[in-house]
Amino acid sequence: MHPAFSVLIFTVVSGAGYGLIFLTILGHLSGLAVLQNQSLLLSSGVLSLVMISGGLLSSTLHLANPKNAWRAFSRFKTSWLSREAVFAILFYPFALLYLIGVWMQGAEIAAVFSLAGWVAAVLAMITLFCTSMIYASLKTIRQWNSALTPVSYLALGLMSGGVLLLMLQIMVDDTASDVLKNVALALLCVGVTVKVIYFFWIGKPSGSSIKTATGFTQASVRLLDQGHSSNGFLNNEFGYTVSANKLLRIRFLAVAVAFFLPMLLVCLSGPFALVIATLAMLAGLLAERWLFFAEARHVVRMFHGDQSV
């Protein structure tokens, strides 16, 4: 699949934003001592809203006809993209209400604000889940059509939220909180595990082949001619091909930069180290998301001559 840069930015940045606000609210409202701090809560809330909104705006850039984007709320019953849009919008009033509460009353907020906080936290995770289901529900792309897709979107969103929260906490308090540090490390471990399992899993052979695609199941089938002299929409969208060697190198790079480098820097735990850790993690996740698209092979490729996907 052709990796559209706007979609890579959207899924990585807004995923991190949803993870950050979820962990912040969860820690705050369940009484974690280090999060009973108004300026930390506010800075984390504002940062996550900026990231989420920036990501959502970037996602509209890949629409070829954005003037109809408002219609995307209309098929909630069947379309995961529609569900994502609905939950993404529903999230805002609750998140804002919670942040207004924190802004006016500090860490000790009234029941109505904390209720809004809980709802916002749940909606954040639901939205992230819906994003992942857009991909996971496509039977045409074997590498996405799996429970591993939502699991990795949720795990990576929480992971990046955890590292961001630790970074903000160090900036506000000067010394790292042990709890947040352990949470960030644990989430980094979960993230790398899920991703490595995914990389092994997509190596398994596919059930469809050029034979089932063309219906000639008892003979070998080869493409002689695509029928057009230059690339069309299908070639550009689905024909994206990167050499296996390059993919492997980017896998190693992504895993090192998105997971292991941040782990190392989190252990060092200075404010500067954490800023670098966060930037490295986001860059690594962009590479990881690029791979998510570049390694996904749509079944239509078989009509264009691939023996299997």
Add this chain to the structure above:
Amino acid sequence: MKLGLVVDLDTCVGCHGCATACKQWNTSGTIGPLSDKDPYGKDPNGAWLNRIRTYEVGDTPNSKTVHMPMSCMHCEDAACVTVCPTGASYKRSEDGIVLVDQDKCMGCNLCAWACPYGARELDPNEGTMKKCTLCVDRIYDEKLPEDERKPACVLTCPTKSRTFGDFDDPNSEVSKLVRERAGKQLMPELGYNPVNTYLPPRNKPVAVKYETTGIAGKVKGWVNKVIAR
């Protein structure tokens, strides 16, 4: 009704007549225009609703060249419709035709991702999704003579490899063809249940190579060789 096409892979000669007729009719039809980008340039690109690909099936000398025209299969379980967030893609309950409402589409490409058959192409100028309409603006047009109320591709095919009809009616031409010629769906394992059906090539004997025997045969062969030069 379950309207769709039967394509005969035995007789299709890969002339691209159906694709051209389709483009011509639909560029000024209900979902038109079907625009092209840089049509006369080095790297032309444009939206087509029907594409013909050519395959070699089997290994020489027992191989066969097969031309496979593909347009929307008007699937019974059309995921392209359920994934669409705007409601632009829909399947008509009365005849099963899958269409895109050009006034609602936001060009997100998700339906093209969900289609296994490459039947949907984004219009490079309009930014909306285009796909085969089963010539809905021909087949119900009462101003046309009755025998012309068929898709443009079906009418134009010089070898009559395309047949249009109602698959729900067991006595329709398409249903009979599917029965008699063991029609196949493409990629049935994905479960989209495509309506369009493909008739596999008939089994014909492989061309025989005659070995010459005896003196007369050898002389004949030698004479043939000389004449051929």
